[in-house]
Amino acid sequence: MITEAAAIALQETLRAQVITTDELPSPIRTIAGTDVEYDKSSNLIAGSVVVLDYNTLEVLDVASHCMEVSFPYIPGLFSFREMPPLLEAYHKLKIQPDLIICDGQGLAHQRRFGLACHFGVTLDKPVIGCGKTRLCGHYEQLAEPRGSIAPLIAEEDQALIGNALRTQPGINPVFVSCGHKVSLATATDIVLKMATQYRLPETTRLADHYARLALLEYKDGLNPPPASE
DNA sequence: GCGACAG
């Protein structure tokens, strides 16, 4: 297994490849969501990628992959834990999405290289980071209406590293940041568009659903089938 | 030294 120091060094190297301007298809036709589910009573994890029609949100394709977790949870090294099952799942897709929304941060990361950046650079695909909670950076004065945004500012150098985005009125915001080949403004617009009815974008909600399903089905398959006679 | 810390 890769050491913590080597993982940090790899992030420092790969971060130079991140593109923070829009290099995505126009119009956007398909969008994918990703999520990873953990089994509380084993070290199994399931990663899922779900591809939706960008305009209708119809599910066009889903792929999942179960495996044993191979890296501990360390804030800042999240991608080394979640990327393996997500990459396996992604390569099972029959339909390649125009862009992807990851469940986690992109640039809004200690070394500006969160999961969304790592996934985007690895696949050379447009990726948006959308986390449920903050990893680093601070924000203030976020208004209540849906669509309100507040810049997420890095404490070290006051750099703009993302946006706190209120996707539903009076509900806690999500944290949007560049992953790869999508600007912050475009990423924020897209996440708001995908969060039609709930706090989280539909991409993330569906990926969570399919990852949970995949883990249950995989565990079922491991158990010897009931004796039939 | 202490607190904070994506899932």
Add this chain to the structure above:
DNA sequence: ATCTTGTCGC
């Protein structure tokens, strides 16, 4: 992350 259901509070 894991927890899945009614309950409390604004």
